[in-house]
Amino acid sequence: MDLMQISFFIFAVITLVAAFLVVTAKSLVHSALWLIVALFGVGVLYVFLDAGFFAVAQVLIYIGAIAILIIFAVMLTRKDLRDAGSQHNTIWPFAALAAVFLFVGLFFVLSSWASFTTAKPGLLAGANALSDLGQALVSPNAYLLPFELASILLVAAMIGAIYVSLIKK
Amino acid sequence: MLNDWLFIGLFFLIVAIFPGVPILLAGLLAPKRGSPAKTQVYECGMETVGDTWVQFKVQYYIFALTFLVFDVELVFLFPWAVAFDKLPLVGVISGIIFILVLFGELLAAWRKGVLEWV
Amino acid sequence: MEFLRDPITFIGNWLEGLLLGWNIAPAAATVIVTLLGAFILGTFSLALVVFTIWMERKLYARIQDRLGPNRVGPWGILQTFPDMVKIFTKEYITPDGADKAVYNLAPILTVSAVILLWAVIPFAPTIVGSEINVGILYIVAVGALGTLGIIMAGWSSNNKYALLGAFRTVSQMVSYEVPMVLALLVPVLLGRTMGVNSLVEAQSVWFIVLSPLAAFLFFLSAQAEIGRAPFDLLEAESELVAGYQTEYSGLKFGMFYVGEFLHAFTVSALMATLFLGGWRGPWAEQWPMLGVAYFFVKTFIVYFFVIVLRITMPRLRIDQMLNFNWKLLTPIALVLLIGTALVEKTLQSFGLDSLGLRTIINLGMNLLIIWGTIEILRRSAHTERQQVTEPRPVAMAPNTPASD
Amino acid sequence: MIPLSWYLLFAAALFCIGLFGVLSRKNAVAILMGIELMLNAVNVNLIAFWRYLTPENIAGQVFAIMVFAVAAAEVAVGLALIISIYRRRDTVVADEIDMLKW
Secondary structure (H helix, E strand, C coil): CCHHHHHHHHHHHHHHHHHHHHHHCCCHHHHHHHHHHHHHHHHHHHHHCCCHHHHHHHHHHHHHHHHHHHHHHHHHCCCCCCCCCCCECCCHHHHHHHHHHHHHHHHHHHHCCHHHHCCCCCCCCCCCHHHHHHHHHHCCCCCHHHHHHHHHHHHHHHHHHHHHHHCCC | CHHHHHHHHHHHHHHHHHHHHHHHHHHHHCCCCCCCCCCCCCCCCCCCCCCCCCCCCHHHHHHHHHHHHHHHHHHHHHHHHHCHHHCCHHHHHHHHHHHHHHHHHHHHHHHCCCCCCC | CHHHHCHHHHHHHHHHHHHHHCCCCHHHHHHHHHHHHHHHHHHHHHHHHHHHHHHHHHHHHHHCCCCCCCCCCHHHCCCHHHHHHHHHCCCCCCCCCCCHHHHHHHHHHHHHHHHHHHHHCECCCCCECCCCCCHHHHHHHHHHHHHHHHHHHHHHCCCHHHHHHHHHHHHHHHHHHHHHHHHHHHHHHHHCCCCHHHHHHCCCCCHHHHCHHHHHHHHHHHHHHHCCCCCHHHHCHHHHCCHHHCCCCHHHHHHHHHHHHHHHHHHHHHHHHHHCCCCCCCCCCCCHHHHHHHHHHHHHHHHHHHHHHHHHCCCCCHHHHHHHHHHHHHHHHHHHHHHHHHHHHHHHHCCCCCHHHHHHHHHHHHHHHHHHHHHHHHHHHHHHHHHHHCCCCCCCCCCCCCCC | CCCHHHHHHHHHHHHHHHHHHHHHECEHHHHHHHHHHHHHHHHHHHHHHHHHCCCCCCHHHHHHHHHHHHHHHHHHHHHHHHHHHHHHHCCCEHHHCCHHHC
């Protein structure tokens, strides 16, 4: 175990524990706050993957915007936030079983795959992933269409969401 | 490169400790004379009526929503700005179209009266 | 001699050599030196607050024709220390029904989010915490963490005023983040990089000359992010008691204030770095310590304006605040971004991207946008005035919208 | 050094936790949180594949950034629907919102 592995392990465990608390916490606001911890942990893992841009974008989008939106929504849809009673429905044991089965299944499928334990290749010298990403996003023979479509999608989502939430009773 | 991130990681650690330790120390130093009246929730001298977590205006949500959409689109624009030198004219124009869509979005929100505080 | 030129790097190298000499693994030595650097940077930025609080109080007093702090130390410069002792010995009062863990974490998060910004600010060409290549986005992202601290404080206090204050704060901070990010995109576009230190290196001509409008937009939206007058609705004493910090006492309350003062100074530092050339100045590259001096001189000049703005402006109403952002700053910022992209690409594709020409044309484009904005504002004010001067019926017909 | 398998297993675990949340939670907002976790697991996989298998091909990153956009759109519309349903029917329990069952 070198330093990298230990720190990866720590952050992975923090993230998974936080994620578990997201789906089990009684208070929804606590759930949302644990979600922030979990998302932050994922952001840290992006740093381990040499994707610094995604790490900061993760904090910016997920924590700065999506989590706040979720907290707002929780507060808007509750008269009493101190939730009473169980937050899980009646089929939750089956859900747990399904999740465990899926994990076991994924584990076996993945471990039989040849490149499962690929070691990290070195990055090309002088490669600038950020600049490449920028070029790929707007070049017509790469991802220009998804790029523009994403903006249209977001506009449509925003207008739709505003329309839906502004409807009077 | 990784050293730079190491610095940020350690800085996160330090920065959490710095305000935390004085707060803990002050908690030890400070007097503790609590009383039921003292720990009441402040509401201009009156007893609190009802629960705090009352419902709030949907307006707040809508501003957060508009922000979310802008935020995501701006994240798309950062790599574009960094790669600006290497972009062909088409790339720059498609970036500008992207910004124009953003502008149209703002106008749409404006016309819908979303930006009005009511 | 080498020491005088660049003491920080010198000490860092010396320490790393020393640690390696003691047969410590190179990785561990790097971690230790980095940790020490982070520690020093954190201490330094917090120590700055002691001075900036004094400076702000003194200026505040002078503008209001008072003396300000003048008892402890020369010109009252040590006034902050007795204040610190006082706030240290104050009792913590946790309100009933507060969500304890969240309640205690909120002030820490708020201060941390501000100190974290210092990680990417370069003091001199060689004295910089971290040169990550996404520095600008890091600045914005860390700002988002501060928003989170405020919403946590408001929610956990179990107080209606606190929660309302938090809601207002978040909608304000979140709104003003849009023109701020747009204004930050302009330096990125001009410098073709997101690293903060590389942006300083790219400023052979300060970006405030290349794009004064972006600097202005950043300055204004940063004021709103700090949440001070004229944008201090979040703690509007006369409306909301004290906003999200209503239920805080003792040092926890103090931490919010430390955060606010430090944020004001940090924003000035960012402005100086991104638009005023940071450590740039004559001989700064040869003598990094000179760069530090330039950096602080510029920062304090910006900080002076931040304080004056705070003292001399009345508070905005919430609808004015939001209108100002969404209907003025954001559209201008979008137009500016499009203009900058067009100008830069046109000059580049015609091979005319000499520095002088870029400066003149960018500056001209900025002035054009400013002129256009003022013209539009003047026209709309004119129509509004005409509407007001027109004789109005005494009684309004039902269902007629009031023209306010 | 960290092999690819660690990331994949981490992402699989995160995905399963998210799935559990989606299937077992009563509250519609909580279900959305579960979906967020699942999307993040997908993103970790995308970036890990980019870094380990095709570092010269930027596709993984582009897909990841598209997932960001989709997640944002999904949250915006989803939460708006939930708020609107709450205002009409006074409930956010997913099982009680069953008007379309017939």
